[in-house]
Amino acid sequence: MAEKATDDYRKADADINLSRAEVEKTRNQMMIKNNQCDESKNEYAAQLQQTNQHQRDHYTQQMPAVFQQMQSMEENRINKIKSMVRQVADIERSVIPIINTCIDGMVKASDGISAEEDSKAVIDKFKSGFPIPEDIPFEDLSNASVIDTSNANGTPKNSLDSRKGTVSDKKRNKKDKKGGGGEGMLKMKDVYVNNPALGDPNALEKKIEENALKIDSLQAEMRKFQGYLANMDGKPSPAGQRRSSLSDDSISQSSTNMEMSQTSIPGQPQIVPNEPEVYTDEEFEEERAVELRKKEDKKAIDDEDGDHVGEFDHPEGDFDEEGYPVIGTSGNEGSVAMGEGEEMFVLEQDQGDGWTRVRKHDNSEGFVPTSYIQCHFYDQDEV
Structure with missing residues (x-):
């Protein structure tokens, strides 16, 4: 811009056709442009000097300071990791004796394991205690008298005793279990009555009634099978002995002796057994239905009076008093x-x-x- 203004002034000064005022005006424009150019150069020099100073400060002071801070942070991190590794090693070293003690205990316990003693313990726990059955004797089937004796004996005595004991004990255990359950529910009802926060005593009424009916049914069924077994064993059973409630004896059997049936052999006389006088299942069910109706009528009367005590009046000795x-x-x-x-x-x-x-x-x-x-x-x- 300044150079162009100078060229314009020189051209105007050399032109003889221009007036003095126009030449002076061109000269003033040239001087203004030259002054602006000088000011711009000075400003550029100042800014360039300042920029160079900032650049030197950046590379000589600021950037090294940032790198120094980063180096310090990294060194601190490394030192922390070093301290942590040292601490972990110290902890592991302190725990090793405890681990060794545990391992020694495991080794000692393994040395104390005995397969023979373990097997003996299992055998002692699950052994039945029953003796080994005797050898079956040899019978001369060619002898007719031996065959008659064998047929007259019928079922072996040991087999009959085993059958009788199994059925009776099974029914008795089931009855005792139900009886203990009834006692446990009665005790739980008393606890609920004394402390209603534990439960509602009325919720046990239905269960107690169902349990009582099950007990009575099991008692009657057990007495029925005991009567059958008594007749099979040839023992007389009391006749005509009946009680009014299901908690007492509900079956009466006539006193008879039952002989085992004989096996028919060609050429040998056949022995006809005496028929035992025993109640049939139909008679037993009919009698049980009558007694159940009596019990329901009695319960209805007790409900009207608000008294349910008679519902659980069992004779002494029927159940174990311990209960649950x-x-x-x-x-x-x-x-x-x-x-x-x-x-x-x-x-x-x-x-x-x-x-x-x-x-x-x-x-x-x-x-x-x-x-x-x-x-x-x-x-x-x-x-």
Whole structure:
């Protein structure tokens, strides 16, 4: 711009056709442009000097300072990792003796394992204790007298005794189990009455009634089979002895001797057994239905009077008086203490008495209230 203004002034000054005023005007423009050019050069020089100074400061001071800070941070990180590794090593070194002690205990415990003693313990736990049966004697079947004696004897005595004992004990155990369940429900009802916060006593009424009916049914069924077995054993059974309620004897049998049937052999006389006078199943069911109706009529009368005591009047000696334990008697009558959220193994499900038999993780066993626990059973296919 300044150079162009100077060229314009020179051309105007050399042109003789221009007036003096126009030449002076061109000269003034040239001087203004030259002054602006000088100012711009000075400003550029100042800014260039300042830029160079900032550049020198950036590379000589600011950037080294940033790198120094980064180096310090990295060194601090490395030192922290070093300290952490040292601390982990010290902890591991301090724990090694404990681990060695545990390993020594494991080795010692493994040395104490005896396969023979374990096998003996299993044998002692599951052995039946029954003696080995005697050898079957040889019988000369060519002798007719031996055949007659064998046929007259019928079922072997040992087999009859075993049958009788098995049926009677099974029914008696089932009856005692139901009786114990009834006692447990009665005790639980008393606990609920004394402390309503534990549960509603009215909720047990139906279960108690059902349990009483089951007990009476099992008693009658057991007496029926006992009568059958007595006749088979050749023992007289009391005749005409009946009681009015299902809690007493509900079957009467005539006193007869039952002879075992003989096996017919060609050429030998056939012995006809005497028919025992025993109640049939139809007569037993008819008598049981009559007694059930009597019991329902008596219960209806008791409901009107508000008295249900007579419903559980069993004769003394029918059931074991121990029953199942009451809530709060842990360690005394077969129950065990339990805490909220505790997990246990179910050994026996609730049989209608409100109690479930469980095993805790410390191998202690006992009964707990069924209403206080939540049971999860697995299907056999899943086991």
